[in-house]
Amino acid sequence: MPYYLTSNPPLEESYTKLPSNALLHQQSLNRDDTCTKEYEIPTINLHGLTSGISQERTKCKEDIAKAASEWGIFHVLDHGISQKLLQVMRREQVRLFSMPFEKKRSWCGLPYGSYRWGTPTATCQEQFSWSEAFHVPLSDTGESCSSEEFKTFREVMDKLATDMSNLANIIARALSEYLGEPSTRCITKSCSKSTSFFRLNHYPNCPISEETFGLVPHTDSDFLTILHSDKVGKLQLKMKDSKWVSVQPKPGALIVNIGDLFQAWSNDVYKSVEHRVMPHHGVDRYSMVYFLCPSYDSPIGSCTGRAPIYRSFTFGEFRKEVDKDVKQLGCKVGLPRFLL
Numbered sequence: 001m002p003y004y005l006t007s008n009p010p011l012e013e014s015y016t017k018l019p020s021n022a023l024l025h026q027q028s029l030n031r032d033d034t035c036t037k038e039y040e041i042p043t044i045n046l047h048g049l050t051s052g053i054s055q056e057r058t059k060c061k062e063d064i065a066k067a068a069s070e071w072g073i074f075h076v077l078d079h080g081i082s083q084k085l086l087q088v089m090r091r092e093q094v095r096l097f098s099m100p101f102e103k104k105r106s107w108c109g110l111p112y113g114s115y116r117w118g119t120p121t122a123t124c125q126e127q128f129s130w131s132e133a134f135h136v137p138l139s140d141t142g143e144s145c146s147s148e149e150f151k152t153f154r155e156v157m158d159k160l161a162t163d164m165s166n167l168a169n170i171i172a173r174a175l176s177e178y179l180g181e182p183s184t185r186c187i188t189k190s191c192s193k194s195t196s197f198f199r200l201n202h203y204p205n206c207p208i209s210e211e212t213f214g215l216v217p218h219t220d221s222d223f224l225t226i227l228h229s230d231k232v233g234k235l236q237l238k239m240k241d242s243k244w245v246s247v248q249p250k251p252g253a254l255i256v257n258i259g260d261l262f263q264a265w266s267n268d269v270y271k272s273v274e275h276r277v278m279p280h281h282g283v284d285r286y287s288m289v290y291f292l293c294p295s296y297d298s299p300i301g302s303c304t305g306r307a308p309i310y311r312s313f314t315f316g317e318f319r320k321e322v323d324k325d326v327k328q329l330g331c332k333v334g335l336p337r338f339l340l
């Protein structure tokens with residue numbers, strides 16, 4: 001069947017056209033260093049944060065800060081986001097991705113440029129992601145969608161993005177306060193739902209080699225990420241000893257991970273953890289992600305009372321540098337570019 005009549009993008013065609021880079025193959029795939037066992041990351045019950053008892057709030061903040069500095073990633077329970085809403089969104093997500101490839105490319109009720117597939121900037125197979133995504137700026141989800149076909153989808157996405165935005169703000173505030181920042185300087189001042197992004201990922205079944213990635217190793221270019229994925233698992237993170245481990249999915253929980261901006265702002269106290277999604281053979285995998293970002297002109301700076309490790313930069317400068325590296329090198333360099 002010609003690719004434009006199918007829903008999946010021509011991933012295999014694109015992937016097989018790329019050369020393999022022997023060195024990267026050795027270094028970044030590092031299959032020998034991959035621990036196949038599933039790892040339990042910390043789980044934090046957020047009930048304590050909203051508790052009227054001050055000791056409970058303090059303990060919960062401490063737990064979040066410990067997980068953010070030791071792991072950079074953790075599960076949260078009692079997060080306040082309705083399971084029903086997550087299920088409805090998942091149904092809409094599956095419906096969206098099952099539309100014909102040509103339709104997804106042209107318009108699916110989302111801003112132009114939201115749809116992405118594979119890795120157009122990849123210079124070799126090791127930089128290629130076997131997935132497709134809608135990466136949606138939330139600045140205009142409030143706009144009414146004139147098409148009936150996508151109306152429910154837009155409404156559900158808007159509701160979920162609002163709830164995830166509230167959750168991201170609560171966690172970011174707790175992490176800022178733990179470092180002794182007055183609420184007037186809290187990072188959430190420069191972030192809102194309208195400066196943030198929502199991403200829907202789809203990892204189609206990968207029929208070829210074990211040596212592809214669903215999503216290549218990366219850190220997130222934001223303050224904080226809230227992730228909802230399915231039971232398929234396959235998310236891996238890089239540990240301090242450079243070994244990759246698989247994150248064990250936890251029913252009912254959401255995953256929170258620290259992004260580059262929080263690492264810079266906290267002077268490396270909180271860790272932006274490198275993660276990747278492994279390919280899988282069989283059922284398709286889906287995930288939805290909220291990226292807490294500031295406006296492009298926001299200075300990131302560093303929190304008070306510590307000598308800065310990174311020079312001050314705006315989020316816009318950071319994005320520009322990342323885009324430049326991705327174009328020139330095929331991959332992101334990120335924070336090391338801003339070291340003092």
Ligand SMILES: O=C(O)CCC(=O)C(=O)O
Binds near residue numbers: 201287
């Ligand atoms: O799908 C996942 O589990 C991870 C997604 C992710 O890391 C991203 O979209 O940045």
Ligand SMILES: [Fe+2]
Binds near residue numbers: 218219220275
């Ligand atoms: Fe990510």
